[in-house]
Amino acid sequence: MAATAHTDEGGSAVRFFSFHLMPYPGLPPEYDGPAWITCPNELFDPALGGEIYNRYIDELVYAEELGFDGVCVNEHHQNAYGIMPSPNLIASILARQTSRVRIAVVGNALPLYDPPTRVAEEFAMIDCISGGRLIAGMVVGGGPEYYSFSLNPAHARERFAEAHDLILRAWTEPGPFEFTGKHYKLRYVNSWPRPLQKPHPEIWIPGVGSLETLEFVAKHRYAYMGIPYFHISVFERMFTMMREACHEEGYEPDPLQLGWLVPIFVAESDAEARRRYEDHFWYFVRRLLPGINISPPGYTSVRSVENIMKNAGTFALNLTSWDEVVEGEYAIVGSPDTVAEKLAANIERLGVGNLLGLFQLGTLPAPDTRRSLELFAAEVMPALRRAYPGTERADLEASAS
Amino acid sequence: MSPLSVTTLDTAVGAVEVHRGGSGGPAPLVYLHSAQGEVPGMALLEELAVTRAVAAPLFPGFGASEGLGAIDDIEDAAFHVLDVLDRLGFAQPDIVGMSLGGWMAVELATRWPDRVRRLVLVNPVGLHVPGAPITEIFGRPLDELAGELIADPEHPLAVLMRAMADMEQHPGDIPFELVRPVLQALAATAKVGWNPYLHNPKLPGRLRRVDAPTLVVHALHDGIVPRAHAEAYVARIPDARLADIDGAAHLAALERPDEVAKLVREHLGD
Numbered sequence: 001m002a003a004t005a006h007t008d009e010g011g012s013a014v015r016f017f018s019f020h021l022m023p024y025p026g027l028p029p030e031y032d033g034p035a036w037i038t039c040p041n042e043l044f045d046p047a048l049g050g051e052i053y054n055r056y057i058d059e060l061v062y063a064e065e066l067g068f069d070g071v072c073v074n075e076h077h078q079n080a081y082g083i084m085p086s087p088n089l090i091a092s093i094l095a096r097q098t099s100r101v102r103i104a105v106v107g108n109a110l111p112l113y114d115p116p117t118r119v120a121e122e123f124a125m126i127d128c129i130s131g132g133r134l135i136a137g138m139v140v141g142g143g144p145e146y147y148s149f150s151l152n153p154a155h156a157r158e159r160f161a162e163a164h165d166l167i168l169r170a171w172t173e174p175g176p177f178e179f180t181g182k183h184y185k186l187r188y189v190n191s192w193p194r195p196l197q198k199p200h201p202e203i204w205i206p207g208v209g210s211l212e213t214l215e216f217v218a219k220h221r222y223a224y225m226g227i228p229y230f231h232i233s234v235f236e237r238m239f240t241m242m243r244e245a246c247h248e249e250g251y252e253p254d255p256l257q258l259g260w261l262v263p264i265f266v267a268e269s270d271a272e273a274r275r276r277y278e279d280h281f282w283y284f285v286r287r288l289l290p291g292i293n294i295s296p297p298g299y300t301s302v303r304s305v306e307n308i309m310k311n312a313g314t315f316a317l318n319l320t321s322w323d324e325v326v327e328g329e330y331a332i333v334g335s336p337d338t339v340a341e342k343l344a345a346n347i348e349r350l351g352v353g354n355l356l357g358l359f360q361l362g363t364l365p366a367p368d369t370r371r372s373l374e375l376f377a378a379e380v381m382p383a384l385r386r387a388y389p390g391t392e393r394a395d396l397e398a399s400a401s
Numbered sequence: 402m403s404p405l406s407v408t409t410l411d412t413a414v415g416a417v418e419v420h421r422g423g424s425g426g427p428a429p430l431v432y433l434h435s436a437q438g439e440v441p442g443m444a445l446l447e448e449l450a451v452t453r454a455v456a457a458p459l460f461p462g463f464g465a466s467e468g469l470g471a472i473d474d475i476e477d478a479a480f481h482v483l484d485v486l487d488r489l490g491f492a493q494p495d496i497v498g499m500s501l502g503g504w505m506a507v508e509l510a511t512r513w514p515d516r517v518r519r520l521v522l523v524n525p526v527g528l529h530v531p532g533a534p535i536t537e538i539f540g541r542p543l544d545e546l547a548g549e550l551i552a553d554p555e556h557p558l559a560v561l562m563r564a565m566a567d568m569e570q571h572p573g574d575i576p577f578e579l580v581r582p583v584l585q586a587l588a589a590t591a592k593v594g595w596n597p598y599l600h601n602p603k604l605p606g607r608l609r610r611v612d613a614p615t616l617v618v619h620a621l622h623d624g625i626v627p628r629a630h631a632e633a634y635v636a637r638i639p640d641a642r643l644a645d646i647d648g649a650a651h652l653a654a655l656e657r658p659d660e661v662a663k664l665v666r667e668h669l670g671d
Contacts, residue, residue, distance in 0.1 A: 305584055
């Protein structure tokens with residue numbers, strides 16, 4: 001489904017989302033291994049887990065109260081980086097605990113669901129329960145997940161494409177019908193329930209610049225979410241490639257087809273913001289990122305690997321100083337004025353219509369997270385909405401389409 | 402030593418690179434390579450080609466060989482090897498296979514026993530032996546793998562792997578032409594060996610069908626495949642024996658070409 005066109009007012013549309021990774025903050029200082037695949041699950045404390053799940057859900061619900069347009073959750077397995085193996089469980093809670101925000105699941109890793117009609121069913125449930133507020137994210141799954149699931153990475157792209165086709169058909173074609181693919185053979189596809197939004201929920205695809213993904217998104221006129229932790233110039237190149245892929249398909253993409261995911265922290269002053277944030281950011285970079293970038297054989301085509309390798313040197317794991325973080329805009333941190341100014345400059349530079357802010361990161365405690373969300377909502381978001389007057393109108397149109 | 406020349410063979414999945422040379426012997430000899438794709442310039446093959454017609458096809462995904470898109474698992478691989486034998490015009494060659502190539506050779510020999518005259522398996526994968534797992538090869542640092550593949554740390558391949566491991570710290574600086582063949586080889590290996598990991602659960606029950614007299618070579622410093630795998634092959638293949646070689650690890654045919662050539666010649670009756 002295409003995102004909506006520019007608004008009549010001339011300003012491009014920007015929607016504001018609060019994205020939560022649900023990171024595990026309790027890795028002991030003496031553990032210096034990866035946070036993925038082999039990170040021992042003895043390090044997971046269920047009591048702490050229960051506490052932070054509830055806290056993180058509260059932080060997402062709070063975003064609605066503060067006036068955000070939407071909230072985002074995502075899927076990762078067997079890791080400390082994000083303890084949300086089932087984002088659909090969290091999204092279903094949010095469907096009941098919120099009433100207005102869009103709920104973006106970014107996304108379900110389609111090849112990990114067998115059969116993937118499970119995704120069609122669960123997304124449709126969330127869409128019905130939330131009154132049509134779901135944004136359906138679909139993703140190939142991270143490299144580490146192909147180890148964690150012992151799923152053949154050389155089949156990742158094929159399975160993703162086939163699962164996508166199956167889900168779209170399950171949502172839009174009358175059932176029952178038979179589906180005969182290479183990886184999935186189902187004699188009776190007849191998904192109950194069907195999604196409330198017609199023809200189906202808005203679809204987002206996250207990516208790190210693989211050419212196959214960009215071409216896929218452009219072809220289907222979906223929205224592309226650039227995954228963070230690279231130098232800002234990488235995003236610029238990635239979104240340029242996305243626009244080129246859309247031009248190849250013969251159209252100009254709407255800014256709402258582009259999303260930028262970035263860590264954001266707001267405090268009273270620039271100095272105060274850095275003082276409160278920096279340690280938590282480094283916990284995230286040095287403790288939770290190691291292992292995320294593993295790329296199993298065949299997972300990415302050779303031509304895409306070549307493209308991604310060009311960017312690898314700027315991956316956040318290589319960061320050594322706060323100056324580099326600021327220079328490369330790996331996180332937008334500062335007073336409300338500073339943050340508004342930097343975000344406005346980058347929204348313009350990247351041409352994106354969706355700003356996905358990671359407000360909680362690493363070990364950032366609840367009070368700091370809430371204060372940052374409040375300052376963002378009270379001072380940054382209004383300034384940006386004034387700069388992009390088409391925002392609310394565009395959001396309504398997106399909901400209606 | 403008799404250098405091989407590079408030729409191209411049309412197969413059902415696409416054009417395949419085949420290194421060929423030598424002549425003579427009671428039957429042609431086919432070499433099936435490991436995940437290393439070690440065929441080009443391989444001393445063992447040049448040595449064997451002194452007395453034999455030798456053909457070493459590169460599996461799809463390796464070298465210039467096309468057709469990986471048509472291969473999804475070890476069964477597709479076995480049918481591809483059969484196709485290669487047909488197109489080479491080899492009714493009943495001797496087959497030597499190392500590691501992954503040994504697995505493919507034995508998959509062929511269980512399905513079409515009359516297409517193999519004699520069989521040599523060097524550190525073959527293909528089996529699951531409880532308590533003796535095959536070492537993980539995917540996603541491992543190259544400097545660690547080097548010691549498991551090659552016993553001599555000064556061997557050129559071990560030196561190259563350690564150099565590439567150093568470069569992995571700065572991936573943007575690695576010349577892509579150096580990386581491309583490694584990526585393709587690993588992707589091809591993943592296609593047949595990701596899960597089940599480098600084995601076929603049905604293979605043990607089929608080994609009774611191998612007619613060819615079989616030599617299983619185990620290198621004592623193999624850091625990838627434990628000796629129990631060689632023992633399991635020998636226990637289940639009707640006419641099989643085991644030979645140990647010292648001073649070599651997993652890629653024994655690369656590291657000890659003279660010793661392996663001697664064992665091969667003895668087994669083939671040359």
